[in-house]
Amino acid sequence: MYAFDIASDAPKSKLYANLLSAADALTGGEPDGIANMANISALLWQFLPYLNWAGFYRMVDDELVLGPFQGKAACIRIPLGKGVCGAAAREAKTQRVDDVHAFPGHIACDADSRSELVVPVLRGSAVIAVIDLDSPRPARFDEEDAKGIEALARLLSDRI
Template identity: 45%
Template sequence: MKIEELLISAKALLETQPNQIALLSNASAFIFDSFENLNWAGFYLLNKDILTVGPFQGHVACSTIPLGNGVCGQAAQFRKTIVVDDVLSYDNHIACDSNSRSEVVIPIIINDKVFGVLDVDSPIYNRFDKTIVEFLESFVKLLTKLIDF
């Protein structure tokens, strides 16, 4: 399926969901089911200075991540997408799943406040090319319009 078609499908699935937990649960399942070679897709939600695991698909995850720690904490702190082609060579990586080899994290900013991050991990190196990253950023833009924050 093409990226444009994925966004249309995502919008149709998510725009009618009034419950935030259900919205994020289906959003993580949508990502997990739409791309091959993933071992985790989900959300960490910011509570004060701690990211706490939210709805996700995949293996057991870290429960909490301090702001600034790991790829998720840095993406939230700096409010920018971070793509790591080789997590084993990334100094600040937190190994929640020892099978992860690449990762992309997109911050979720609503009304100029950090709501959390979308985190997607893969067991293969260099998994996240420009097209996938652009899709995930567009997906997060869609979510920001639907999340009640």
Template identity: 55%
Template sequence: MFQSIKYPSDEKKAYELLNKQFKHLIEGEDDLIANLSNASALLNFFLKDINWVGFYLNKNEQLVLGPFQGLPACIRIPLKQGVCGYAARTKKTVIVDDVHCFPGHIACDSQTNSEIVIPMLDQNQNLIGVLDIDSPKLSRFSATDRLYLEEFVTILMSQLKM
């Protein structure tokens, strides 16, 4: 279904198509694992220059590994550690241009140089988890990535019954 799709060269139009596809893909499905699995697969196909994309879910004040695409990853991340923990605590998207300069960065993959983490919040602003995307390139993620990936997470959260 998605392998034959050619995304526009214009980054904003490509993201708009991605988010439209994602909305149709998960429409009517409220299963968390199914939607996270398809979300990580779709993002892995769409995004260039990344080496990991996936989800960590908030369980007992820790982030626990959920569906992902990439090499094996850290299974549990305390909310007090790493980029994911920081985004989870602050409930704000975090872009790190050079993870090696981020205090407390957790190096699950030594090839990762930059990262974006988007919190997943329910309607009451409770933390459900985070979307984590890593890249081997320094400064890989832009304000455009942030805007459209936040929209992607909003689409995801609108389908889930929590």
């Protein structure tokens, strides 16, 4: 059994340091990428406040395919360049969107989502997945959130 003491009201630097440590403990030595994505989705859901979706899209044959997640049922396939996830995958660059309704080509899997953070997971220079976080709050994510999830993506790059 895993029991992590991560206070969601802690300063973000401490929150993400603790989250990274817990993610390392959960995924270290586990070779199954799907299991690792499932546990990380649960960890994100449990400890990051004000989310309505947390999970992964995996790169499969030049498109994103739904991976393990927490939240409402979601879009299964996303073409590269479409929506926030597709933009993150095509550009291999973090996308932090304060108002998803103002994002050109936004894909509304959940009408309650107002802001989104999508971080590509790179293996070498290739995007192998994206970590997708949605919130019902506008401008939920800031630069500290982006840096924290980018550190998580680096940790996971050879574990998923």
